[in-house]
Amino acid sequence: MLNAVQWHHHQVSRDDRAAQKSQKPCVLWFTGLSGAGKSTLANLVEQNLFAHGYHSFLLDGDNVRHGLNKDLGFSDADRVENIRRIGEVAKLMTDSGLIVLSAFISPFERDRALVRDLFADHEFLxxxxxxxxxxxxxxxxxxxxxxxxxxxxxxxxxxxxxxxxPSHPDIHIRTDNLSSTQCAERVVQYLKLRGYLKDR
Ligand SMILES: Nc1ncnc2c1ncn2[C@@H]1O[C@H](COP(=O)(O)OP(=O)(O)OP(=O)(O)O)[C@@H](O)[C@H]1O
Ligand SMILES: [Mg+2]
Structure with missing residues (x-):
């Protein structure tokens, strides 16, 4: 049987959308123990980006479980599906030109690797x-x-x-010996140095 589901190609490309926003879309995938500071840092980074006119969106643990993933629990299978869906949403959002921040414990290397595989090189951080x-x-x-x-x-x-x-994180932030503001500045600095944020 022929597959009736086909991919539509859009006239406005992801590069067009990104250029209009003066940024290189990516996902910042914060991972770490509960209380390590994922939400705190992601929020501070997003505030910094917003204040400088960049376009971002923050996906955070509990909020997603209230809506998109409210049918999921905490079994192994549901945890995998939770991360998979978040990855797909992050992918759609980066395609729309955004810098996406996600703040989930995401404890298993294999699940994070599956999300990384959805993205082009240097798009998943x-x-x-x-x-x-x-x-x-x-x-x-x-x-x-x-x-x-x-x-x-x-x-x-x-x-x-x-x-x-993570065995090879793109950014490694120790939150036990720096203030949250200093940690957030390091992330923003990384984005600047690697060309994710263009001069506006
Ligand atoms: N350098 C730092 N960076 C981030 N948070 C810090 C830092 N120093 C102290 N903290 C404190 O650590 C706590 C981190 O809590 P936060 O809710 O951000 O963690 P989380 O990783 O999102 O946890 P969860 O997975 O449960 O959502 C906050 O109370 C924050 O004020
Ligand atoms: Mg959190």
Whole structure:
């Protein structure tokens, strides 16, 4: 049977859209333990980009689970599907010319590699938001570690579920010895130096 689903080619290309925005679209894929600072950093980077007139969009954990992925739980299969869908959405958004920031623990190297495969070279930037477990646990901004230690949350990353650190992150940020503002500046600096942000 012939496949009735066909790809449509658009007259306005992704390069046209990117040039209009004076930026090179990419996804900044923040990964790290809960409490490592993914949301904090992604928000600060986005504020910085916005203030300088660049176009971005932030995809963050809980928000996506309220809508797009509200049918998914935390089983292994659902976690994989959660990340896969987010990757596809990030792909559509970069095609629209945006700099996409995503802030999910995304603990498994294999799942992150699957997302990376959706993108062209240099379009997917893995940002390892790195802080030791004991620091994250002391911060515990949502009280999740406490609940995990009390046995109220199962399969919690770092406690009874593995976190696989990126072996070759594009950007490696240690958040335990720099302020969040300094960490965010490093990410923005990387984007500038690598030509993702054009002069406006
Ligand atoms: N250099 C830093 N960068 C980022 N966050 C920092 C830094 N120093 C201290 N913090 C603090 O660490 C906490 C990080 O919490 P945040 O919600 O950003 O983590 P997260 O990685 O998004 O966690 P989760 O996966 O649970 O959403 C915040 O309370 C923040 O103020
Ligand atoms: Mg977060």
């Amino acid at each position: 893995e940002v390892y938001v790195d802080a030791p477990l004991d620091v994250c646990e002391r911060r515990d901004p949502k009280g999740l570690y406490k609940r995990a230690r009390a046995g109220q949350i199962r399969d919690f990353t770092g406690i009874d579920s593995e976190y696989q650190p």
